Amino acid sequence: MSPELIGVIGIIVLLVLLFLKVPVSISLIFVGTAGFGIIRGFDTGLIQLGNTPFGTASSYSLSVIPLFILMGMILSYSGLGQDLFRMVDSWIGHIKGGLALTTIGTSAIFASISGSVNATTAAMARITLPEMKKYNYKPAISTASVAAGGTLGILIPPSVILILYGVMTMEPIGDLLIAGIIPGIVQVGLFMLVISLWVRKDPDAGPQTEKSDWKTRFKSISKVWPFAILFVVSIGGIYLGIFTPTEAGAVGAFGALLLALITRRIDLDKLKKALSETTRLSAMIFLILIGADIFSKFLAISRIPMNITAFINGLDWSPIIIISMILVVYLILGMFLETIAILAMTLPVVYPIITQLGFDGVWFGVIMIIVMNIGLITPPLGLSVYIISGVMKEYAVEKIFRWVVPMLAAMVFSIVLFLIFPQFITILPSLMRG
């Protein structure tokens, strides 16, 4: 059997295992080990199995992930999300659809300290959905806002996924993080536009609430300044060149802890919970990375990436057509699979193609993540929707999938926008580089 054929069989076995509910990480580890062993001799597969896990788990660049997660967790357990919502609400809550707009705004700010979609969505769902229900918002508009807002979690820095993309492709992590800022703001604008149009068409979807006075507004700001400080310290520190991403993660987490202690929002019990959740989430991510590493070595030795790259380079198609096709593939994969698993399986093949076609690696990282974010709110696997339904049990998953459709339109629109004008993504990193 040729290595290429073994590679193809390996990919099929991988998909079968995934759909049998074998954890993504385990499926990758198994297929990678067995496949490498079949091509290069059984003991070599086992040696990869013994060698890769420690190497991956002890990677310095990856150690930023638990630190950024910890920063978000500490703030989350400090109840800052709640205060943030109150603050945004006091400013824009009274206009039509105001609480939905508030949800988007709060998500964006929360995203600037949280590195994942799961964490952002879960926190926002818990805080905003009961509130919107109280003011008779229709569940369609409220769940759509939370689902869309939550996806900002990995677009606005920090972003676990963009960090992983950087580690896998060797693109500078600092550049990737900074590159997510403008697309994030553009999406915030688009989501808010969708909400405004929505309440214009159906005024009952988001009824008006009472207006806050100026005293309340400024008082609420005083409660959320830690967010501003941490964002400025960690992301600003990267942008201005005070420290590297891993250091930003540590300083950010340390700062979060310090602020939470000073403002007496955290006790030992909450800190323990924040730490426990952080390490568990990190272990989950790292085991997938270990699998990804083993699997990608198998893919490499199968020579499939080599052949596909050569094939695509031989095609005389225009780069824009090829990249559109690639993005469509990511859209489809995103509907079925978990984002980190997709990165693990595809980047060894896709990244060389992208760069050889002359596309900017940082730009591609950001746009592919926006594309895969669509998968988080579409069936059959729509992690964000599952989380929302988990928080508000009375909203069935199938219904939420239908409710979020208007936000999908905004996301697709933004992708076309960033495809035509890559500057939205590339301008900040190039400014940072001077």
Next chain:
Amino acid sequence: TGKSSASGTEEDLVFSHAFPANHIFETNVVQQFKSETEEATDGTVMITSFPGNQLADTDGHYEAAVTGISDMGFSVHSYTPNQFPLTSVMELPFISDKAVDGSKILWQLYQEFPALQEEHGDVVPLWLSTSEAGQLFTVGKQVKTPEDLQGMQIRSPSQEANRWLEELGATPVSMPMNDVYEALERGVVDGTVAPPHTLLDYSLQEVIDYVTVGNFYMTTFYGVMSESAYESMNHTNQNALDQIRGEYMSSLYGEVVDERSKEAVQAAEEAGAEFYEISEEELDVWEEKMAPATESWIEDKESKGLPGQKVYDRAIELSNQ
């Protein structure tokens, strides 16, 4: 190993290494080695290169060749500290300056000292080579004397360099090469010691202001082949490969590095870096300061029952020839 074919004599060997696909080490060293070997064996031995750590981590290519993950591996000795204690003699200060000379010295040492052969005991070396001499690159502050180095944070590539940087009064900082650009640009470190050819790999010429030329150390590289892959070749092919591997490849490697180094120095000059060459007279001061590092290197090897003194003396002798 690899693809089987109808004739059964054809071999397709897997070559794994740490350098990116567009790096001169892939395009001018590995590809050169591949085409010469394929030609010398009349195409009965084929080599497929897997650059960019596709099959093993940066520090794992030697082990990959030993364990059969690949058939051949190529990377940097000092990525696995203490695994090649005597090879690290080339990392001591002032041994040589050009890569081609350093490589010849290292290959000669390998042939003369069984203890050095033992360090590469479970492989067949394709080349053992060195970089050109490493220099000191600084941002914001020019270094002309050891006093200038006092308290400066300098990125260090190895244990040996840690040692003499400390003797000079600098604070050595370890970090992966990938982070050095950002670290220099942002003042996380004040400088780095590195062979000039690596400037271009990481665009460091953009961020450095000063270069202090003192031939402080050399980085060493191995290209190795697994014993079993070598054994599985027939005698004609082994002989053909023996003509290429060893001294020839080590020198070729050195030439490629020296060429690249010239380009890098030119790029740094064009980017406005100011060069300062430590003169013969001044060198005494540096040598005196750095001597304890060399002494402790020798002591450490001798205490482990290795001929550290002899290897060091011979390296200096070869360098002076």
Next chain:
Amino acid sequence: MRVVRWLDTGLNSLNFLLHQISNLILMLIMFLTTFDVIGRALFNHSITGAYELTELGSAIVIFFTLAVTHKYKEHVAVGFLVDKLSAKKKAMIEGLVDLFIFVLILIMSFQLINEAMRLMERGTTTTDLGLPIYTFILIVSIGSFIFAFVALANGIKSMIEAVKKS
């Protein structure tokens, strides 16, 4: 049944212990890196080995949390097909998956030990502090073994459940 319960209790307390250690180490990494940054910025002095301690610490954090993560069923899996099956079939498949995980991770744990032995022979150490790397691989393999046995316990429980439901 009693064996399963015994296995479960023993594993739970081990799991708890490892997880606490891992939480603690994560805190230490946070402090270490922060003080390294502060030291460098204010006193022009960095902590020797901060970089490699972060690397080794991260490895322990991850490996010591693998098992507890599995216990909470937090290793992401694609469930939308299997979750549609009957409770009995679902328990059956999940049980088999857990046994599969047990075998694979058990093999991985032994391979980690082999890797540690290879590195011990080579004598490779870290750069700044000269710490022998193999000892850390042996330490993390503890987490890997516990992970395997948590999967075993889960698998047996699911299988018993599947049988009960018929």
